[in-house]
Amino acid sequence: MEQQARRILVVNGKGGCGKTTIATNLAVAYASNGTPVALADHDPQASSTYWSEQRPADLPAVPVIRAHELSSMYQTQVFHNRIPPDTQRIIIDGQSNARYTDLGVMLKQADIILIPVLPSSIDIRTSGNFITKLLTHQSFRADPRPVGVIANRIQPNSPTHNKLMHFLGCLDIPTVATFRDSPMYSEAVELGQGVVEMKEARSARREAASWHQLLLWLEEQAPSTRVTVQSIRQRPAAAKLHRTQRSQQDAV
Numbered sequence: 001m002e003q004q005a006r007r008i009l010v011v012n013g014k015g016g017c018g019k020t021t022i023a024t025n026l027a028v029a030y031a032s033n034g035t036p037v038a039l040a041d042h043d044p045q046a047s048s049t050y051w052s053e054q055r056p057a058d059l060p061a062v063p064v065i066r067a068h069e070l071s072s073m074y075q076t077q078v079f080h081n082r083i084p085p086d087t088q089r090i091i092i093d094g095q096s097n098a099r100y101t102d103l104g105v106m107l108k109q110a111d112i113i114l115i116p117v118l119p120s121s122i123d124i125r126t127s128g129n130f131i132t133k134l135l136t137h138q139s140f141r142a143d144p145r146p147v148g149v150i151a152n153r154i155q156p157n158s159p160t161h162n163k164l165m166h167f168l169g170c171l172d173i174p175t176v177a178t179f180r181d182s183p184m185y186s187e188a189v190e191l192g193q194g195v196v197e198m199k200e201a202r203s204a205r206r207e208a209a210s211w212h213q214l215l216l217w218l219e220e221q222a223p224s225t226r227v228t229v230q231s232i233r234q235r236p237a238a239a240k241l242h243r244t245q246r247s248q249q250d251a252v
Contacts, residue, residue: 005087008218009110011094013130014123017116018152020047021185023093028194029211030089031060037089040065042106048093055192104139111145112221116152117168119160124167131171146221148176155181177214179207
């Protein structure tokens with residue numbers, strides 16, 4: 001039932017971080033495992049909606065809720081955003097550059113939060129500011145829930161990769177997945193597929209193992225108690241802000 005479905009929010013205030021790529025591939029990873037999943041597109045750019053329009057009918061179904069669209073005058077917003085009744089997981093492609101109120105709405109809808117981060121200096125700095133904004137947001141502090149960071153579009157052992165890993169190591173939230181910078185992901189979007197479905201390519205099989213590890217982490221998170229890293233809640237907001245800013249300076 002909809003009220004029992006766990007909602008996984010993929011979000012970052014920095015555009016171009018691969019948020020839609022993570023959301024669509026995560027939805028496919030669940031669908032390929034036989035888990036009824038839906039994809040909620042909250043981004044005005046409607047990239048997840050575009051992806052769904054390319055998806056072949058013979059692949060596992062990933063229904064898309066076009067949450068970025070306004071309901072018509074003949075529909076309520078609840079009906080417009082209705083979810084198939086058997087859905088167990090809802091992947092939310094969150095809005096970039098969300099205002100404080102909009103971010104609060106997204107946080108209240110989420111059971112687990114994933115934050116993709118790219119390895120450039122600009123992305124590290126901007127993502128650090130967003131993570132601080134999220135962790136100190138009134139909605140999050142009133143009801144903490146698991147948060148995981150994804151190192152996205154990585155070239156292993158490169159200077160930018162090492163810089164990103166240093167930054168993520170300074171955070172009090174776990175890095176739960178690392179995905180490579182590969183043209184497979186762009187190809188999968190254009191085909192309406194996920195990397196786990198592109199079994200012919202050797203590199204796709206290697207990436208599929210990383211997606212499997214991400215699913216394991218997500219399923220390990222307690223569904224009934226929204227508990228994240230204890231230090232997040234115990235530290236005052238000002239202390240958290242200071243530490244995150246300091247780690248950005250070290251990383252950049």
